[in-house]
Amino acid sequence: MATVAKDQVQRAVQALLTHYENDQAIKAKEAKAKDLIEEDETLSLIITWKKLPKPKVVGKHRTGPLLKPLA
Secondary structure (H helix, E strand, O other): OHHHHHHHHHHHHHHHHHHHHHHHHHHHHHHHHHHOOOOHHHHHHHHHHOOOOOOOEEEEOEEEHHHHHHH
């Protein structure tokens, strides 16, 4: 009788450990996916910024070049 109870306790503990390990693995994968999404969004913003038209210099001014408005 004691060995049956001991087996049940061992199986319950093993199930809890497995559940905890699976939960930790899922959380790690979610964190990695979130980092990848943020990195992708950052790269998209950089690419978009580099594709924007550059303002044209239309003259000189003592504080710097005069820029023609893009609009």
